Structures are given as C-alpha cells and as structure tokens.
Amino acid sequence: MTTTTNTIPAAPSGVVTPIIPPDLVTPAILLDLAIVDANIRRMQAHATAAGVDLRPHVKTHKSIEVGRRQVAAGSAGITAGTLGEVEVFAAAGFDDIFFAYPVFATRARAERLRAVREVARLRVGLDSPAAADALAAAFAGGAPLEVLVEVDCGARRCGVPPVEAGALAAYARARGLLPVGAYTYPGHGDRDAAAPAEASEDELEALATAADAMRAEGIEPVVLSGGSTPTSSRSARAPLTELRPGEYVYNDLGKLRVGACRPADLAFFVAATVVSDAVPGQVIVDVGTKALGREGSEARGYGTAPTVPGAVLTKLNEYHGYLAVPDGVARPHVGEVLAIAPNHVCPVVNLFDDMLVHEAGRPVGRWPVDARGHLS
C-alpha cells in the first residue's frame, strides 16, 4: 500500500527512512505523508470491509490536518482523550466527537463540555456513579448527554466489570443522561507479539457481556466500541460496532514489535544531530527525554537509528541521547543528522510544536501539532 518506497533509500530492516533536508535544525519531526495516507486508507478499508465504524483516536497526532484526512477517508468521527483535544478539534469543525475518558465534570469543565455540544455531536465516557452525577448536573435542563459506559476487558485501568454495565447505564439514565452503549480499552494487547490476539478476544467478550447487561435494563446499545492499533485487525467483528485505534496513522517500533504494522508503515521519525563522539562505542545525539519521552527501557532501548545498523538509544538525559553503535559499524560523525525511530509515537508528538511534512522526500510544509499540551 506504500507507494513511494522506490525513491527513498531503504534502511537495512525495511524501514523507509526519510531524506534529511539540508541545514535542518534539530530536533525535528519528519513525517512522510505518503505513508500516513496509506496507513489511513488501509485501516479505513479494513473497517469498511468488516462493516464496523472507524473512529480514530486523535491523541496520537493532535493534528487537525491529519484528522481531516481520516474523516475524508471515511471515519465515523473522532475520539479524543482530553477536554482540550475535544475543544481544539470541535473548534476546527469536527462535528462528531467521542470523548473516551471518564471525565469528572467540575463546574469549569461542565461549561466547556456544554460549549462543545453547541457545535458538535458529543459522547462522553463514564465508569462511576460519581462521574454520572457530575455529568447529569452539568447537562441538567438541556438535551440529555449521550454517554458510553466504560467496561474493563483486562487492562485493569478504568471501566466497571462488563456484567455491571447495565446497572451503571440504568443509573445514568435515571439521572437524565442518555446511555447509548459501552466501550473498552484492550491496553493489555501491547505487551508482546501474542498479546493482541488474546486482548482482542477479551474485548469482544467484554462488549458482548456489557451489551447483554444493558439490554437486561431495557437499554439497547447502539455503540459497542473497542479497538486499539494492536487489536484492530482482529476485533473488527460483532458485537463490536466501532474501532478506536490511534497509533496506526504513524506507527512506531512498539507497534512493529507486536506485529501491528510492517517496517515500511513507519511514517514518523525524529531528526537528531550527532553532537559528540568523545566516548568510544557511542555517539550523543541531541534528542533526550524532552524530545522522545522515556518510552522503553535501558534493556530494550529508547529508539533506533535505522541508517546505522544495530544502533540503539540505550540511555536518555533531557537533551542527550546515548546512541550505542556496535563494534565494526562506523560511527556517524559529529554534525551528521540521523532519523530516529521512536518506540512510542504519541508522547513524542506531544513534545513538539510542529512537524516537517514531506512526501517521498519532497517538502509538503510545516504542520502544527494543534492540540499539543491541551491536557486539561
């Protein structure tokens, strides 16, 4: 599906590393739009063929332009993880937003949630009576707010046990909210290569149980939402009606390790300059935790430089990345700019104000990370 690999030198592993623009000031995000578009088309085609809705999570890209491409390709709307993301995308004209988070609607948040619903269809997550009470108070007197009950399918994060979804939905209905379905997060599906298959079974079972529990209360779930990038390939079937993957749009080494993408599907790299080769066996690059987060471990590494065979970021300080270079491999020289592949793309995106977008090496432009920050 990736159409542009011919013109770009391939890294040893099959990763399509970007051409580094001349006199580039680093650190900088380099985003290959051809690969992004192919990733969007492929996931949409998968969902469409399976007869389920795709509602991409914008937490990965936080980009209005990338979100528009997902909607243009056929997505049923978007998913957001913070009220700030909801607001940024609503203000940009996205008119169907699932805020997949058990938000606690304080007075200040209530006002902002109501303002969003003036301009967009809004659904909100929920996993406790306390959150239901606050949401009900926030929307008292207006049209009922559509809510989805969050159920736990094994990630042990948020979500009531699936069998209790009916009771919480009934509670929400009694307070004046409009329960329209259930959602779950198969976060235990990215542990290792075997995890996505197991987590996918877990989420389908949890959604089926939640649906039965809601029906027992006389509430017909119209949305049963699951899916993450690792599980999406297997979860797109009944009873699930909606997939919410995020990372597939860019991909990263973590998705590669669990088999959720191919090397050529990596669209996102961080350009870094070699600033020191004073210590043998390594070079220091100008990306540390303030550019990459600290996703990974010293054992697994924090990212790779695909054009330097076997090179791994083994340690990070704030502005320094320790790139270990194997014996027998030539170390890149001071001043050289390398493309770094991160383990987990989402926190990296959130550390940059913009991205250098290219298409097979031809510059497209500098796109803002519109919802960078916007945590609250």
Place this chain on the structure above:
Amino acid sequence: MTTTTNTIPAAPSGVVTPIIPPDLVTPAILLDLAIVDANIRRMQAHATAAGVDLRPHVKTHKSIEVGRRQVAAGSAGITAGTLGEVEVFAAAGFDDIFFAYPVFATRARAERLRAVREVARLRVGLDSPAAADALAAAFAGGAPLEVLVEVDCGARRCGVPPVEAGALAAYARARGLLPVGAYTYPGHGDRDAAAPAEASEDELEALATAADAMRAEGIEPVVLSGGSTPTSSRSARAPLTELRPGEYVYNDLGKLRVGACRPADLAFFVAATVVSDAVPGQVIVDVGTKALGREGSEARGYGTAPTVPGAVLTKLNEYHGYLAVPDGVARPHVGEVLAIAPNHVCPVVNLFDDMLVHEAGRPVGRWPVDARGHLS
C-alpha cells in the same frame, strides 16, 4: 529555611503538600514560591560561603520569572541546555549565558548564536574538533567566541578525557576561538544515595586534570565549572570555580532519594483529579506520560500522592496514572484532587504551558513556562 510550613498541612513524610484551589482544572502545576525562594537563597548562600560562582541551569524551570529570582539572589548568570533556551532568556534580558552543550553550529544555528552574542555575554561548550571548526566558522571575522571544553568525569556522556582538554583547547584557539576554561557533568551522581559523594570527587579531579592540561598549552582556565544538584553540596571548592545545578530550585523525589534535599524543600507538585475507582486497590488519576513523562519504573513507581499514605503511581498511560493504594488506606474518591510529587521535575515542567504559583496557599498568579519546548 522554609518559612511557611506552619500554615500548610504537612503530609506524613514531612512533605509540604499544597492547598488545592477550589474548582481547579487538572492537570496543573502547583508551585510554592516560598519554598522556591528558600531553595534559591540556600543554594546561593552555600556557593557564596564557599567562594564559588553559582550559575543555575534554567532547563529545570524554563521560567523567566524564576530565573530573575536566581539572578537577584546573586547568581553569576545562567546556564542553558538548548539554543532555544538561550534565545528565550537572552530576549528577556539575561546578559550572561553559558550554553553548556556541545552545539554543532550549522549555518542556521550560527546565525542565531551570533544574534544572541549581540545582546548577551555568551559562552558555549565544546568537545570535538568538528564542533570547534563549525563554531570558528560561525564567528569568523568577529570577536572570538568564548568556549569551555567539556571533559568527562565518569558520566560517560559527552566530554573528552580531562587529560586531553589542553589539546582541544589549543585546537580551538588555533581556529580563532577563545578557550576560557573547562566544564564537566557529574551525571553519575544521582544513581543512589552514595553516588553524589563519589561523583563529586570525580568532578573535582577531572577539573583539576583539565586545568593542568590547559595550562600546559599556555591557556589559563578562568572557569572550571561543575556541579549538579546532587553533587553541589560537596563540589563547591577548589579547583572548581562555578556550580551549575538546576533541580534544587524545585526539587523532586529523585533528589530526596539521593539526599540532595529535605522533604520540606519540595516546591513542585502536579494536581491531578481522581477519575476512576472501578478497579479495586487503585484509583486512576488524570496524569499520565503526557503530564509526568515516564520518569521512574514500575518497580520504583512514577510518583507519589503524599496525602494518601503509601500511595504510588505504579503505571502510566498517556492520560491515565494508576495510583496503587495500600490495603487499609482509604481510597480517595472520584472527583477528589490530589497533589502528585514527581520523581524528576524537569521533564514535567516541559510538558506544561504554565504553572499556578502560590505562597503558603495564597495565589500569586499563573506564570508561563516561557521556554517550554524550544528544543532546537
């Protein structure tokens, strides 16, 4: 030295947790200015008494207002870690800046470095002939740029072996730069409680060796710069002339663990709302890696909530923190706002656009994190 603890409820461990403002939208940084000021005064008094200069690293706070307080208290100038930080502080009137990084001066960076030197005294780090060549080209024809040779004292990051400092300084001088001294980073001083003492000895020895090596080339080092928050209490003596700690201004759990601060010196917390208690034994708070980074480990935890005895953040997703609450301790309720103490404050600061500043619970204002981002 902390003057305001009487009016604030103390957490069990002696940590002074902030009063949570009503209807606070979280996540939010809560900064106690009284503790910040005490931390600034204490480190300055230590340096002054020892007869060494204090040049605080602004990477920790990235705040013009906090930096001004450090200068007003007597600092000899500031230290910066990125060219973006250098520019933000130079534009705000800071006129004596050490850019403690082996920057590679490409054409674009050269222009920016020259612009800074128009308005401020600028010193730049250096650890390779290649970087010296680029800097020399950047400043060719103008007044010589002052440079400090970086030497490695055991952190194994950047820096030539101390004995080679003279050769690199002579190389820089021959290219038209003005070597004025050497600097080192005792980054191995934060491993454990025994590490600061050893690392402090290492840095003093490295600076002494570097100074001898420079003198052997006929270059008298006027600056021998070292120090980090963990080592500063021991390193403030000859041959060192300048300390560059950063974290002491706010402190964090990591500094507490290595004995570099007392519980009451923690000035910085992240306010987080409990959003879910669906899974027994824990609550979920609305701070994850996009608010805290991923500093720590599952074994050590990613932060604590000092008002909940024994509670530890054992896992983080992007917008979710898993706060494990011990058996027998009451779990905070959904909607409650907790003050979270982070392991490492610097990456957290960089994830927020502003901070809520208070003084013993009285609001002072919302201060921007002026140099947030500014990575390149």
